[in-house]
Amino acid sequence: MTVLSSNTAKPATDIPALLKTAFVNALIALVLFSLMVGVRTEAGSDGQLTYWTRFGEVASLVAAVFGGSIVLGLLRQWIGPTGAEKLVPPAVRSGMSFVGRYLAPALLIFTVLVPVIFYDQRYILDLAILVLTYVMLGWGLNVVVGLAGLLDLGYVAFYAVGAYSYALLATNFGWSFWVCLPLAGILAAFWGVLLGFPVLRLRGDYLAIVTLAFGEIIRLVIINWQSLTGGPNGVSSIPRPSFFGIPLDNSDNGLAARLGIEYSPTHRIVFLFYLILALALLTNWVTIRLRRLPIGRAWEALREDEVACRALGINTTTTKLTAFATGAMFGGFAGAFFATRQGFISPESFTFQESALVLAIVVLGGMGSQLGVALAALAMIGGFELFRSLETYRMLVFGMAMVLIMIWRPRGLIGHRAPTVYLTKAQAISSDLVKEGHG
């Protein structure tokens, strides 16, 4: 009887238990922080290590944990047990679906108008370009992770291949951006296939670690192959993109002079903005179209069940390879764009952290949802910018956010992973057909 009542009745606020939990948590925090925070070590000028104590910081951290667990406990009791189906009023639900239907076009129109609205604000334009680059990377990785269900932890490798392809071709041979862009995509896709081959037989976590290793191999080779890539110094003075051959500069045959308007450096920024917007929309369009082709259907089937896929006669080899190649190609495009925008690239830009960031965007966006990925990129990169002043705490907050989001909404902010096609009507079949198996 007591068990039953404790299950059904909402528990009254139990202050002693709450205080006890908070006390235990604070004690754990005290042990955890005692040495790592309480004692600060530093190597002196003579190489000798010295240390000094910081008991104040430890005390405030422990107090924060104590207070935090009390607040969390109270919140948990007030909100009630999680997992209960929350009823959404129909009015709110129809409002949500209305917003859902018009959000994407509204966002697109707003994005197109960004350079017009913020023409004078260079900072916002730069930030918008950065966000769009990550939107494109997220959409590219979405093909591999969201559609085909292959966990890729080394996506940044293709970004690097694209960036270095353009940088090296342009600086060594003087090829134009518009010739190099497809080449960068093709080269990245080639590397995607190259990576795809060994991992074809691997599943899940093995795949994750091999892609991670691959990403590291590419980065290490870039660092060490000094004669080709310039090593840690990177490649500098990469040519800026031209408007299909017409340079965007102050010269007589620049675009501004030909159009007869006054030259402004913002022209190039606006051009870059529309360039990455076009590339990102291309990625999106291709992905949406591919999802309706047999290959896209095969990717989704592969994500849902690989064994069933093979049993149905889908060639998993080509399916996986095309997913890798397609995702890698978009990564390569984004890389070439990155190189031409920065004018300078170095291995620093292609660390595992970038891969994790793009993966976080895809998962946060709810794997497979194009709009979700775009919103997640906006939230992530925008959030990153908010913490720019707190340089050292930025990654700390990023990591915490990743953990909290996973706990709070593991399916992503706009979480849906429904297959594009499914049977709408349940078919009744005779029990003769099903009773034989053991499944």
Next chain:
Amino acid sequence: MDYFAQQLINGLVLGSIYGLIAIGYTMVYGIVGMINFAHGDVFMIGGFIALITFLILVSLGLTAIPVILLVVLLVAMAITALYGWTIERIAYRPLRHSFRLAPMLSAIGMSFVLTNYSQVAQGARVKPIPPFITGGYTLHESADGFVIQLSNIQIMVVLTTIVLLGIFTWLVSRTRLGRDMRACEQDQTMAALLGVNVDRTISMTFVIGAALAAVAGLMYLLYYGLVDFFMGFVAGIKAFTAAVLGGIGSLPGAMLGGLAIGLIETFWSAYFSVEYKDVAAFSILIVVLIFMPTGLLGRPEVEKV
């Protein structure tokens, strides 16, 4: 030949450290089926705690080396184990029945948290300690003057690893906890039905893994004489590579894989080029997985629909 023998010794020592970390990966993978991405950073935290304890003890005027080592070892193991426990509690337990990618991403987030936490708490600069255990033996001196050295610290690393492995094997194969762990590895629901406390067993797995990582951190500190906040990443990937190479889920495999990675890395640096040693280790991982997708000692996975 002498050069080869020297490299063999160096490789075995490095491999022991990797093996200790790899056990943490393989144990967690075996029981919960997730890559504990933050494990490399737990190793780094262990190294830092060892360094700080060591500093405090020395400044308190302690001089007896065995006493210092023992205290440092115990403190580092205890606090790092608590880190492991807390990480599991905060970041992994709420996600146990979530979809497969969720704990992995939570682990990546946790790894960032730990890396940057120690950067914020202890600064970004490398922390060196003076050579603490000195001396060694000259095993063989060849005619051209090449000397095979076996330093005391190398002996200590290998001995500690062997002793810990002994304790650990006993723990897994002979004790109640070990039996519970093996039961949870096979079937968590069934184990729970038979009275195994699954939550506690998984917590203990993380605690043991973190304690072993702390030992590895201490060994690293003593062997290389420095720690920094970023060392967990590369060491973590290599140890994971070792675990996969040995067949993930297999405990002897983790040690074997660790030794293999340590030897490959050392020999590659000695005979080819230092710059590409990590490339060699990762490439061999890829090559092995092409021909032996389950690793050296792993059981073939049965695919179920």
